[in-house]
Amino acid sequence: DGGITQSPKYLFRKEGQNVTLSCEQNLNHDAMYWYRQDPGQGLRLIYYSQIVNDFQKGDIAEGYSVSREKKESFPLTVTSAQKNPTAFYLCASSILEAGWNGELFFGEGSRLTVL
């Protein structure tokens, strides 16, 4: 079945460590997104990418990095520079066509806890 796969589902990290969250899609979507969600809060955009080898910062990109070497993959690295990384991270994808209905397809999320 087509969809978006995020891994790992749960991740624990010690302070000072970098971690990479995986996001893979087989929907042949051009655009991919990373959002952060804190308890009881909305989704805040970290980075998004509309094409391979190109990406743009969202509202809270500091302390994060991404790459888009393949259309299917958009990994997110949470660096040690991110001061409060404990959160729920959601990856999403979408088509990029003139008739796009604004729908994002989300993965099941990765919950990162810093110990």
Added chain:
Amino acid sequence: GQSLEQPSEVTAVEGAIVQINCTYQTSGFYGLSWYQQHDGGAPTFLSYNALDGLEETGRFSSFLSRSDSYGYLLLQELQMKDSASYFCAARRNNNDMRFGAGTRLTVKP
């Protein structure tokens, strides 16, 4: 800057109708989407409005007024399973999506 405002909580009873409002201030605004998220789950898409007016999808309808920078999600014949958080999201003309803080809907028997 970008902002979307929606009420933090709404409570209603089974079978009732509830309206969740969203006002936005977004440069390059293109359209307004609505998502549902159950606790611990991923958001799922409900509806989208690019033009003024009402879009109906089963029990859910969504409305947009671009001149008022305002939209709402209308849920009819509420069911217990509708208890969830609902987010409005603004699509911008550069194809990014910015979300509101969400409205937690509690449906009571």
